Amino acid sequence: MNRKPVVEVIGLGERDLVEARSQAAPVIRAATVLARGGVTILRIGPRGATKQTAIARGEAALTAVRDALVERHDLPAEAYVELDSESYGTPVAPFTDRRFLLPHQDGGHRSFLTPSRLDQPDLDPRERVFSETVYWKRPSHKIYQGFLITNAGDPPGTTCYYNTLTLLWDAFIHRHGRAPDGLSELAMFSMENLRRSKANQATHCSRYLTLGALLGSREIAHHVMPSGPRAESELWPAQYIRLPALCEMADRCPCGSCRGPGERLFCHACAHTLGRTWPEFRRDYEIAVVGDHHDLLIGNNLTQLHAADSQASRTIHPMCIVSDRAEGEAYERWLAAQWRAWYGPLREEPFATQTA
Ligand SMILES: [Zn+2]
Numbered sequence: 407m408n409r410k411p412v413v414e415v416i417g418l419g420e421r422d423l424v425e426a427r428s429q430a431a432p433v434i435r436a437a438t439v440l441a442r443g444g445v446t447i448l449r450i451g452p453r454g455a456t457k458q459t460a461i462a463r464g465e466a467a468l469t470a471v472r473d474a475l476v477e478r479h480d481l482p483a484e485a486y487v488e489l490d491s492e493s494y495g496t497p498v499a500p501f502t503d504r505r506f507l508l509p510h511q512d513g514g515h516r517s518f519l520t521p522s523r524l525d526q527p528d529l530d531p532r533e534r535v536f537s538e539t540v541y542w543k544r545p546s547h548k549i550y551q552g553f554l555i556t557n558a559g560d561p562p563g564t565t566c567y568y569n570t571l572t573l574l575w576d577a578f579i580h581r582h583g584r585a586p587d588g589l590s591e592l593a594m595f596s597m598e599n600l601r602r603s604k605a606n607q608a609t610h611c612s613r614y615l616t617l618g619a620l621l622g623s624r625e626i627a628h629h630v631m632p633s634g635p636r637a638e639s640e641l642w643p644a645q646y647i648r649l650p651a652l653c654e655m656a657d658r659c660p661c662g663s664c665r666g667p668g669e670r671l672f673c674h675a676c677a678h679t680l681g682r683t684w685p686e687f688r689r690d691y692e693i694a695v696v697g698d699h700h701d702l703l704i705g706n707n708l709t710q711l712h713a714a715d716s717q718a719s720r721t722i723h724p725m726c727i728v729s730d731r732a733e734g735e736a737y738e739r740w741l742a743a744q745w746r747a748w749y750g751p752l753r754e755e756p757f758a759t760q761t762a
Contacts, residue, residue, distance in 0.1 A: 618675030
């Protein structure tokens with residue numbers, strides 16, 4: 407099992423993008439790293455290009471990686487590259503010059519870890535949507551999240567990655583006092599956790615599935631997503647009123663060192679589901695990456711969470727590999743392979759069913 411994601415920096419020249427594209431050796435390498443559950447930093451040359459050129463090359467690079475993933479690693483052919491607009495700097499809380507975005511999945515209203523129907527035939531693809539109406543910023547299902555750094559900030563921002571499946575495995579052990587009996591029992595655990603959070607949506611009112619919810623917390627306050635989700639964020643008055651347990655959680659956390667209400671709530675959810683405080687969570691699961699100007703960072707948005715520590719001046723141009731739907735035979739097959747990529751010993755585990 408991969409306790410921390412593997413990160414590989416891959417240089418990509420102009421010739422790779424213009425002539426070779428999905429057949430270029432660095433592109434094939436990037437697709438392989440991603441298919442094995444790693445993170446890639448595409449360092450797109452030449453350095454010193456204008457922003458417009460860098461964005462065009464970033465898009466060409468991600469399109470080539472998408473093609474290689476389809477050709478070599480069974481990514482559903484309906485997956486496509488989606489560009490968002492460039493951010494206008496980093497929003498920060500008053501009296502601060504940086505912000506910490508807690509671990510999350512992009513497009514979390516309908517992009518989060520679920521089991522494949524090949525392992526949990528009982529799962530309805532409609533359960534993969536957490537909110538139809540409120541989302542940031544586009545409705546697509548984000549399979550790989552990526553962004554081109556257009557201003558790294560000073561000091562440069564840090565992006566952190568975590569393996570969702572490792573967290574799920576450890577949360578299962580923390581709850582049951584034993585390892586899962588195999589992939590299908592772990593898949594069942596994740597499906598039940600998702601259903602619990604959906605069943606309580608009228609109480610927590612989240613449009614995103616929080617990590618605490620994903621890992622099976624019975625404390626519904628852990629299903630509340632802080633705005634952002636920034637570590638420094640204050641929660642909304644309505645959230646405190648609906649779930650008074652939040653008041654104490656936002657005031658004091660198990661480690662005693664978290665800096666803001668959002669982070670303290672997260673610390674509670676980590677301690678409850680994993681037996682680890684937020685600093686211990688970081689020590690055990692986090693890999694941190696400092697991205698350079700015009701680097702394109704890409705990670706799996708379902709089997710990984712990411713966090714970011716950024717200066718107010720940092721800007722990024724989001725570019726993701728997305729799909730309009732999270733269903734269909736090709737999707738279920740690809741998703742089942744992602745689960746198996748994480749657990750070496752379980753890699754050969756047969757599907758529970760052969761029909762998606
Ligand atoms: Zn804490």
